[in-house]
Amino acid sequence: MSKITIDNQIGDEQLEIIEKYDKEQKTRSFDKASLAKMIYWAAVIISLYHFITSFVGAPATLKHRSLHVSMMLFLSFILYPASDKASRKKLPVYDTVLALLSLGITLYVWIDYPNIIARAGLINRMDMIVGTCLVVLVLEASRRISGLPLTLLAMVFIAYALFGRNIPGIFSHRGYDWSSLVNQFFISTDGIYGTSVGVASSYIFLFILFGEVMNKSGMGKFFNDIALALAGSSMGGPAKVAVIASGFLGSINGSAIANVVTTGTFTIPLMKKTGYSKEFAGAVEATASVGGQLLPPIMGATAFIMAEMVGIKYSSIIVYAAIPAILYYIGIIIQVHFRASKRNLVGLPKEELPKVGDVMKESGHLLIPIVFLLGMLFFSGKTVVFSAFCSILVTIATSMLKKNTRMSLKDMIDALASGAKGTVSVAMACAIVGIIIAVTSITGFGLNMANAIIQLGGTSILATLIFTMVTCMILGMGLPSIPAYLITATIAAPALVKLGIPVVAAHLFVFYFAMFANLTPPVALAAFAAAGLSGGDPMKTGIASVKLALAGFIIPYMFVFNNEILLLNTTWLIALRVAFTSIIGVMMIGVAIEGYLLKQVPVWLRAASFLCALLLITANVMQDMVGFAILAVLLVQQMLKVKKEKANAY
Structure with a gap:
């Protein structure tokens, strides 16, 4: 077979x-x-x-x-x-x-x-x-x-x-x-x-070229096959494959819509065959693809612009962004798993799936350029541009190690041509945003906009964050990731910085919500593209996407109020504690939305689960204790229900 x-x-x-x-x-x-x-x-x-x-x-x-x-x-x-x-x-x-x-x-x-x-x-x-x-x-x-x-x-x-x-x-x-x-x-x-x-002509161009060279060497197929091998046979396997593969590919290619279509062409039919609805299947692919822009190390190339605008090293940006991005994907996978468990949607037969060992043996060497790139960025002391230059050469050399990944001269030249063509849209977006940034700078519009947002929010940081979120999602409607971030970083981020929020937290906050404009109706381009593949209703797919990404909508508030999640001004011990409680909190969001843990969860406990999630995603120890108490009540209720159903079965 x-x-x-x-x-x-x-x-x-x-x-x-x-x-x-x-x-x-x-x-x-x-x-x-x-x-x-x-x-x-x-x-x-x-x-x-x-x-x-x-x-x-x-x-x-x-x-x-x-x-x-x-x-x-x-x-x-x-x-x-x-x-x-x-x-x-x-x-x-x-x-x-x-x-x-x-x-x-x-x-x-x-x-x-x-x-x-x-x-x-x-x-x-x-x-x-x-x-x-x-x-x-x-x-x-x-x-x-x-x-x-x-x-x-x-x-x-x-x-x-x-x-x-x-x-x-x-x-x-x-x-x-x-x-x-x-x-x-x-x-x-x-x-x-x-x-x-300036960033487009240096960092972004090279990393788009790096992505094209990796693609020619077979990295895209490797990501897809390893996702199948790791998650394909688990409960609701095809949906988890979509999440993992789209996350890997989305971080590199920088286009949520292209990512939806590339991976979704295969994963959406598999999800529907497993038993997921058309809308949910499309939503899984859309949320995972949009999340790729949030996922280090490349973050759809936005990490380079953010590093330049914030004035922080690129290697630091990807460290700060790591835990929030992982939490986002955990939130999606948890919901996918609970829905599959609730509806008994089994995975794919193991005998029909590639094995992890075989995939690694065949194409695992393609990970060498990524490891090399991270090593260069963190430990070499060289510039990002030089690191990218060397990583491209290492990718070509690595592809030569095995016949199935070996790049021909034509492949290399094709990658050069594709790299230039793939940069055009990003470069033009950066150029036109330069006009907006220039006007914002000379007229003082950015400062005035910051004052207006703060005035609307009054003395409440939470209210200001909500107004900023809405502003970012409006500004991000229908825009690619890089111009969406540039505009929101210029217009909305200064308001948060003025309130005393760390600059990297402010920029990540506006970036997250600029990206989520691709999921949120009425202009949810990634969700609508996924609906085009699944045959589902576009608006329902958009709504399902928002539910799946709900943890992602909460995470930016988490790292604004709780900088430890970004590993800012904290110890590793505290960071690990906060990461652990945040993971449990994200899991409880999935329980609240899907109404399932081990068994069906009653409405009152679903509401309590959501409250538990909000308590656990703060850095406050007392609130964590209350959150774990609610979790204990939920676990007891679920275990009693399991025990009762077993007793009735006999």
Whole structure:
């Protein structure tokens, strides 16, 4: 009998679902072989530039970032049609002109660089023309790739900068003319060529390339097979496989929707076959895929931007984020397990599953690059960029150890091409967010927004957190993870920092809720994509996703009030105690939602279980004791019920 394995290949039907919910994936496929080959090699050259400069060093900041943005703009207009009705087989003349104009911008910066520096912000007419072209090109590229929401938001901020003097109240400012804005957007490294593009042109590009090289070596298949081997035969096995595989893949690929479709194509039918409803099967895949962005070490590349914005080492960010992410996944798996136990949904036959030993023997060596990367980040003292450079080389070398993972020269070149193409959407999102960040900075909008949130919350930190949560989920609707985080970190996080909340806790708080916008109706793109695969109702799938991710909605409040979960200013002994009580608390959330532990749980104990969960996720010892007392009552009730049912059976 053949073993069950997960095929990572995406068919036409799955591709349609990705394109429906993720506009970033709707690219051209040229009918002219010569044109397709030219774009392919252009992408390879772009990747080689970033790869080589990560080792030998990049040019001056403004030169390097302008070249990165221009290359990404070039690919944007080549790969993404102007509208859904435009041809995806041919390249129109106007897109050729826009692509060449994009390269002209960096050509201007490089040629006139000494004069641009000498002018020190006093822009001339040519600066105005080129800068205005850059803003228009970035807005148009963003519209094509990410859709209207992010583009309109940037345009609203531009209008706010121009006409803010006419706005009454705390959001009024002195107003800026267009030349001042162009200076900020174009010449300055605080605008389009700001921190976010700086991170995209270094860390993010390399780690996307790292992910592509790993994928070519078979890492995706390894993650899927090891998940099947570990959890496939357990109670409700296919759902647990979905959680584990999607968590691994989501941390690397950075796209919740692509992750839903890649893994869900296989796991959702298996979950339905096991007995899970269409909506629940879709919800499991959606929540696990979104959680991948929260999971170290890569966190969908957001960890690098967070490290830059917070001013903390990347290696520290992934340590702080580890326990909350693990708690999130434990919360999902607990609910999956309780539902399977309640409905007696058995796992897959062991004889049809790969064995852990066989999987490790066949592809376990692919873990070497990840171990090497973590070793470099934590112990080498080298930069993140150099660590990524070395990890890519180690991945290629490791793949050569066995025939089934060995990369050919074509695989390596394909990875280079895919890396450049895969970075386009992230780079454009970072560029357009640079406009929003620039306006926020010069107008004082960020500080005013922080004051407004604090005023709404009054003297209550909890109320302020709730208002911040709502703000983040609104701002994150329909946006990819990186721009969602950048916007919420710029607009909402300062309010929490102003209240005295540690900066890393504030940024993780807004990041979590920006991500959960992908699960929460009415714009739950990850949940809707999963519903497209499962055949379930999109809104019901979204609601089921929120229930599954409920622990995730509580965890950010946990680490704000209880910094020990982030391993901030604490000892390992206290951290272990808090982690243990938090795990029990997350488990009790699952009991409250599913109404099951060993047997069916009555309504009054479900309510008590939720209270128990809230008590156990604090750092207060007295509250922990009350929580464990409630847990003891629940366990006694469950054991008595089991004993009674056994007695009745005889």
